[in-house]
Amino acid sequence: MMLPLADLLLTPDAMSAVDSAAAASGIDSYGLMEKAGQAVAAAALRYFPGAIRYVVLCGPGNNGGDGYVAARALQQTGTTVRLFHLGDPQQLKGDAARAFADCPIEGEAIGGYLPQAGDIVIDAIFGAGLSRPVPDDIAAVIARVAAAGIPVIAVDLPSGLDGRSGQVLGAAFRAMRTVTFMTRKPGHLLLPGRELCGELEVFDIGIPGRIVRAHADDLLAENTPAQWYAAIPSAGAETHKYKRGHLIVFSGGPNATGAARMSAMAGLKAGAGLVTIASPPDALGVNAGLLTAIMLHAVEDEASLRAWLADRRLSTFVLGPGFGSGEKARQFCLALADRHLVLDADGITAFRDDPQQLFDAFAEGPTRLVLTPHEGEFGRLFPDIAADETLSKTDKARAAAARANAAIIYKGADSVIAAPDGRALINANAPPWLATAGSGDVLAGIVGGLMAQGAPAFEAAAAGVWLHGLAGQHAGKGLTAEDLVAAVKPL
Structure with a gap:
């Protein structure tokens, strides 16, 4: 039986291979990032329409690129958006660099974010691209957000969560919602990852199913x-x-x-x-x-x-x-x-x-x-x-x-x-x-x-x-x- 794409489980490495194969096939990879970021922005507006401001935390990779797209999309709707980045965004490469260049919002260093009542945090720092404990400055931001009780929307995975095992790498956001793309990862189902993801939405950004299935682990799935x-x-x-x-x-x-x-x-x-x-x-x-x-x-x-x-x-x-x-x-x-x-x-x-x-x-x-x-x-x-x-x-x-x-x-x-x-x-x-x-x-x-x-x-x-x-x-x-x-x- 062929499972729907959303029912497959791909490890972070396998999903990276899917992204590379999609780009190699001639698909516009920046177009995929645009769809991902727009989906995150849509989720923020749909589930948190009363936010006083949307706070987008962007990391140094493609997850951060999704965040820059989401920040731009939110600002275009007339909402208040604050942008914070990890590291120097001028050093970004590829699609993430283009997303940063296309985002008109001037950002600040992520360590300067102080949560305020009415904030909605969009976590686009690491997603699935983390295999080591989070840096101390990010752990401090995670702690401040948790202490303030600020709702979090995670892009792909809550930062600090291992997408392969569902384990916390030092510290991790507890998201109210998570928006991931094409398929889930084992860390979305394994604990404590399942609880830290909150409500999970799998969004199809348009990668052909044949490419996704070519890199899927046919022996791993949810028990249904x-x-x-x-x-x-x-x-x-x-x-x-x-x-x-x-x-x-x-x-x-x-x-x-x-x-x-x-x-x-x-x-x-x-x-x-x-x-x-x-x-x-x-x-x-x-x-x-x-x-x-x-x-x-x-x-x-x-x-x-x-x-x-x-x-x-x-x-x-x-x-x-x-x-x-x-x-x-x-x-x-x-x-x-x-x-x-x-x-x-x-x-x-x-x-x-x-x-x-x-x-x-x-x-x-x-x-x-x-x-x-x-x-x-x-x-x-x-x-x-x-x-x-x-x-x-x-x-x-x-x-x-x-x-x-x-x-x-x-x-x-x-x-x-x-x-x-x-x-x-x-x-x-x-x-x-x-x-x-x-x-x-x-x-x-x-x-x-x-x-x-x-x-x-x-x-x-x-x-x-x-x-x-x-x-x-x-x-x-x-x-x-x-x-x-x-x-x-x-x-």
Whole structure:
């Protein structure tokens, strides 16, 4: 499926290559800058018509060029415009120099800007063209603007934000709106970048789609149904419960059974035809008293599990929620190495001392393992990857997926789902109130339920994360895990 240009994600380097290729093809690059600056000016007038003055902060590159165009366009409408520049604008090159020459407003050094009530700041200092911490004088301006509560419109990206990783490079503006061009960048979706961008507008300045797509990362996108819907089995008129798969969720002991029940019910709600809780014998009574649609099977130890696994129809498992992180978790996980497994919570932590043992068990054949680590768990399984500050969250998830031959759900408010083949999706539909006890158990169950129906590991993981976010939206603020399960709907 060919995604609309606005749905693609291009790194800053890739977008620079697009700009160069557009210019090389004969397209008037200054005309593109003119359209970009005019779009910024239009956004300022549309969303902040009551501004007493528009304050345009221009940097030393093409982002600053967009700012000079925007300043000129705003002045032509009769508004009050103040212009501040970083460095000597007489040293500008190329299109940015032309934009400066065409701007009739005399500017001042950026360090002299003092916010006033009624200001609207247009941040055209760095955009995506920054890969090092912001200079001290710009950090001081950012601090003054924040302290005064002045609304900011960012051009491309808030200055100080890394467009590749979404991380802050020392200091960054918190924009109320961001206007970017042609496509989004990963930093528009990854946190904290997503929050710092405010409302995001993607404006088409006229670069041909063929040029943009030629430089796009086809393996990276936002997590939406367009990325996986075709791979998720749908129920037909002839479907019955045995065709919709059998999911098994392992329970902890008698004092730790609730997490497994949450996962099991989520798997059932996500569409699995049958769901069984595999319970220690001493927890059977607790589980039996609280189960209705979920079946129950006693599994005491590795030997009893392996005997049960003689039934090859048992293909998909969730291990970890409330299970305990000791030797038993490791034994059970390794016994399931030829099945489809969602390894969550305690199941992940069980391999903190020897993660390679886990990776080796699932190394051969198609991807059948889904790992769901949050930040701490990710660091336990992949300590070197987690510690590499040169990598974005997307980079880390991809590296981990390749190492583990697993689909990785690197959890958080900006969960990244990655596959061993390099595919990666950034999720953006999760409301903040999903951060509650039991939420991860529900996610594991949804993913397991989709895998039980035959969805491939990566697509099940991506769809599960998206459905989990959708359920959180429907359940609303103040949700509990029980509310979240009740809100889970199948595709």
